[in-house]
Amino acid sequence: MRCKNCNWSWDNEKGDTNPYLCHKCGYDSYLDKFDMDSLKKWEEDNNYPFKEYVEEGYHVRTFSKDIDDMKLIWHRDKEDRLVESVDETDWMIQIDNEIPKVLSEKIFIPKGVFHRVIKGTDDVTVKVKKLNSKINPLP
Numbered sequence: 247m248r249c250k251n252c253n254w255s256w257d258n259e260k261g262d263t264n265p266y267l268c269h270k271c272g273y274d275s276y277l278d279k280f281d282m283d284s285l286k287k288w289e290e291d292n293n294y295p296f297k298e299y300v301e302e303g304y305h306v307r308t309f310s311k312d313i314d315d316m317k318l319i320w321h322r323d324k325e326d327r328l329v330e331s332v333d334e335t336d337w338m339i340q341i342d343n344e345i346p347k348v349l350s351e352k353i354f355i356p357k358g359v360f361h362r363v364i365k366g367t368d369d370v371t372v373k374v375k376k377l378n379s380k381i382n383p384l385p
């Protein structure tokens with residue numbers, strides 16, 4: 247694909263809901279107009295501060311130690327989840343109104359409760375088990 251507006255080109259990806267949407271400028275070459283709402287949605291869906299794959303019902307996520315702290319913001323999730331680090335780590339999770347807990351133990355995060363990730367010294371890989379939810383890739 248090539249954007250009619252800015253000439254940015256990209257490969258079509260399987261499962262892309264907006265294959266004609268330019269992820270640089272937001273121009274949709276099929277609709278022949280800018281589609282900033284879809285661009286914003288795409289950025290939100292693809293701007294997570296980790297890499298992820300799904301294995302046996304777990305979302306396995308790797309966070310880099312070089313991550314910008316600004317990306318580890320307080321947020322809420324849509325379902326209960328259990329999070330635990332695959333290896334020894336000093337990364338932590340802090341749940342609203344609680345002291346931070348090291349990720350080497352299993353941490354339960356109830357849905358709708360604010361929490362944040364606190365960066366440690368090395369990269370970390372965590373397994374996230376979403377409870378009471380069907381597997382969907384993100385978030």
Ligand SMILES: [Zn+2]
Pocket residue numbers: 249250251252253254268269270271272273
């Ligand atoms: Zn473009």
Ligand SMILES: [Zn+2]
Pocket residue numbers: 321322323361
């Ligand atoms: Zn979360």
